[in-house]
Amino acid sequence: MLVVLIRRLMQSVVVLLIMSVIVFVGVYAIGNPIDILINPEADIAEREAAVARLGLDRSLWEQYFRFLSGALQGDLGHSFVHNEPALTIILQRLPATLELAAGAMFLAILIGIPAGLIAGLKPHSRLGKGIMAGSILGFSLPTFWVGLMLIMVFAVYLGWLPASGRGDTVDVFGVPVSFLTPDGISHLFLPALNLALFKMSLVIRLTRAGTREVLLQDYVKFARAKGLSESRVIGVHVLKNILIPVVTILGLELGSVIAFAVVTETVFAWPGIGKLLIDSIALLDRPIVVAYLMLTVFMFILINLVVDILYSLLDPRVRLGEAKA
Amino acid sequence: MTTQALDPLTVPETPAAAAPPTPLQRFVSDFCESKLALFGLVLFLALIMAAVFAPWITPQDPYDLMQLDIMDGRLPPLSEGFAMTYYLGTDDQGRDMLSGIIYGLRTSLTVGAASTLIALLIGGGFGLMAAYFGGWTDTLIMRVVDLQLSFPAILIALILVAIMGQGVEKIVIALVAVQWAYYARTVRATALVERSKEYIQAATCLALSHPRIVFRHLMPNCVPPLIVVGTVQVAHAISLEATLSFLGVGLPITEPSLGLLIKNGFDYMLSGDYWISFFPGLVLLLTIVSINLVGDQLRDVLNPRLQK
Numbered sequence: 001m002l003v004v005l006i007r008r009l010m011q012s013v014v015v016l017l018i019m020s021v022i023v024f025v026g027v028y029a030i031g032n033p034i035d036i037l038i039n040p041e042a043d044i045a046e047r048e049a050a051v052a053r054l055g056l057d058r059s060l061w062e063q064y065f066r067f068l069s070g071a072l073q074g075d076l077g078h079s080f081v082h083n084e085p086a087l088t089i090i091l092q093r094l095p096a097t098l099e100l101a102a103g104a105m106f107l108a109i110l111i112g113i114p115a116g117l118i119a120g121l122k123p124h125s126r127l128g129k130g131i132m133a134g135s136i137l138g139f140s141l142p143t144f145w146v147g148l149m150l151i152m153v154f155a156v157y158l159g160w161l162p163a164s165g166r167g168d169t170v171d172v173f174g175v176p177v178s179f180l181t182p183d184g185i186s187h188l189f190l191p192a193l194n195l196a197l198f199k200m201s202l203v204i205r206l207t208r209a210g211t212r213e214v215l216l217q218d219y220v221k222f223a224r225a226k227g228l229s230e231s232r233v234i235g236v237h238v239l240k241n242i243l244i245p246v247v248t249i250l251g252l253e254l255g256s257v258i259a260f261a262v263v264t265e266t267v268f269a270w271p272g273i274g275k276l277l278i279d280s281i282a283l284l285d286r287p288i289v290v291a292y293l294m295l296t297v298f299m300f301i302l303i304n305l306v307v308d309i310l311y312s313l314l315d316p317r318v319r320l321g322e323a324k325a
Numbered sequence: 326m327t328t329q330a331l332d333p334l335t336v337p338e339t340p341a342a343a344a345p346p347t348p349l350q351r352f353v354s355d356f357c358e359s360k361l362a363l364f365g366l367v368l369f370l371a372l373i374m375a376a377v378f379a380p381w382i383t384p385q386d387p388y389d390l391m392q393l394d395i396m397d398g399r400l401p402p403l404s405e406g407f408a409m410t411y412y413l414g415t416d417d418q419g420r421d422m423l424s425g426i427i428y429g430l431r432t433s434l435t436v437g438a439a440s441t442l443i444a445l446l447i448g449g450g451f452g453l454m455a456a457y458f459g460g461w462t463d464t465l466i467m468r469v470v471d472l473q474l475s476f477p478a479i480l481i482a483l484i485l486v487a488i489m490g491q492g493v494e495k496i497v498i499a500l501v502a503v504q505w506a507y508y509a510r511t512v513r514a515t516a517l518v519e520r521s522k523e524y525i526q527a528a529t530c531l532a533l534s535h536p537r538i539v540f541r542h543l544m545p546n547c548v549p550p551l552i553v554v555g556t557v558q559v560a561h562a563i564s565l566e567a568t569l570s571f572l573g574v575g576l577p578i579t580e581p582s583l584g585l586l587i588k589n590g591f592d593y594m595l596s597g598d599y600w601i602s603f604f605p606g607l608v609l610l611l612t613i614v615s616i617n618l619v620g621d622q623l624r625d626v627l628n629p630r631l632q633k
Binding site: 022023141143145148266277289293 | 479572594606
């Protein structure tokens with residue numbers, strides 16, 4: 001087990017290094033780094049001072065190691081626009097994104113599992129077919145388009161829900177959250193639903209496939225033969241067994257929900273890190289862009305690492321296979 | 326055996342008594358079994374036609390400023406303008422939405438098709454190499470593929486766009502970089518199976534050159550899964566390009582795609598002028614859905630396991 005752990009950890013570190021080289025070379029070396037890193041409103045003396053301070057007169061390798069050692073100490077650059085460390089700004093915006101992602105996951109499970117169960121139990125009924133058709137649409141429609149339609153219907157025409165912003169927030173342990181105020185909930189619902197649609201389709205498909213498979217198992221037949229009520233058979237015996245893959249996949253998808261939040265946050269003007277990224281690209285605030293990319297990549301590598309380790313803990317075959325390889 | 330070109334839309338029922346159907350005939354008749362897929366194909370062909378013949382069928386050249394009248398800005402659908410009827414309304418510049426959409430469709434389809442084709446060639450090439458040579462070539466290529474596929478496509482595209490900036494060719498590069506890994510994986514999986522078959526062994530025994538074996542023997546047999554993945558990926562590429570353009574990090578304003586048109590209308594949507602965003606969105610939706618319908622049916626038809 002230790003061998004696998006160390007091997008996997010080293011792989012992750014290598015991937016992180018590769019990604020840092022790509023982002024570094026991309027942002028700092030392609031194009032003129034002086035234009036990118038120094039405030040364009042600075043005069044010549046300030047520019048030269050900044051070039052020396054940032055070490056832009058040194059070789060590429062030296063610059064990279066400076067960047068890397070800065071990153072390891074939590075220094076990912078300084079925003080031009082906000083005049084604060086990039087990391088601080090991102091961490092301030094992170095709770096909004098995490099709240100949106102959690103809301104989306106919650107909706108995906110809340111709607112996806114019952115819908116998938118119905119589609120799996122009655123695959124040939126109209127409702128079952130309709131749910132499957134809906135899940136195909138959920139897969140193929142672009143997220144931003146669905147977001148626009150939600151705004152058009154629920155915010156503009158029906159006027160039921162607000163179209164942008166976070167609404168009233170309350171502080172929980174110093175972190176502002178929306179979901180505890182009625183106004184915040186009404187602001188959260190549409191973006192969370194928008195972000196949830198793709199995952200919801202995934203959950204529906206997984207649940208449906210799982211249900212159809214589990215229904216044929218002997219223990220389900222036995223539970224029915226024992227005379228258990230249908231709701232107990234489905235609620236306990238079927239549901240428990242299909243939840244395992246669904247939960248695993250959803251854990252893996254958490255990272256991609258945060259990546260896709262870029263789109264939803266832009267559509268609904270949700271003040272999270274995704275909107276920050278798009279605003280920063282538009283404002284040419286490169287340090288924020290670099291910091292966002294490095295943090296997201298880091299998060300992805302971390303999620304993949306945790307999932308892999310959990311897998312090898314749960315499944316001895318993975319462990320043995322990797323130790324031999 | 327007759328091998329004349331078949332019109333895919335008016336294919337006759339193959340007579341049972343006559344000669345057995347050629348693979349192409351069987352393919353066409355299998356494909357036409359699903360009315361929905363046929364509908365998707367007709368719709369998709371119509372959209373392509375509209376995009377190709379845009380300069381001849383649009384009532385207005387939306388990028389010729391001489392033809393625009395700012396007084397006609399933000400007119401609702403079916404309004405009578407100064408010189409013409411705006412069937413789908415106008416945008417804030419007084420541009421006919423119908424014309425704008427057809428030109429936007431042109432850009433979207435071109436970018437989607439170009440990036441898919443390039444990605445298919447690059448990814449397919451790497452996949453073939455990985456499967457044919459094996460060993461460290463295989464390991465190296467597939468490690469890169471695995472690494473890339475562990476990140477969502479939109480994140481990779483955002484990284485590349487943030488690095489490279491805007492521009493048609495840069496978006497195409499970003500889309501190619503996102504997509505090639507899917508083709509590499511698909512082709513490798515197919516080619517690995519094909520490589521162990523007798524005809525490749527026979528070709529090797531004849532001491533044919535590597536390129537000849539790869540391109541004349543191995544490659545043609547890896548095409549069917551590639552077609553399926555390719556069709557679905559065109560839809561993905563178009564959707565991703567529209568998303569990037571909507572976010573304002575995609576195509577520049579001089580080459581408006583459907584995504585950019587939607588973005589332009591987004592600001593007016595909250596004040597109730599729905600048509601500036603809605604109609605380009607509808608066309609984008611029809612494009613993506615029609616391609617997916619065709620792709621789904623192709624997958625069923627080309628899947629040897631489902632063949633009768």
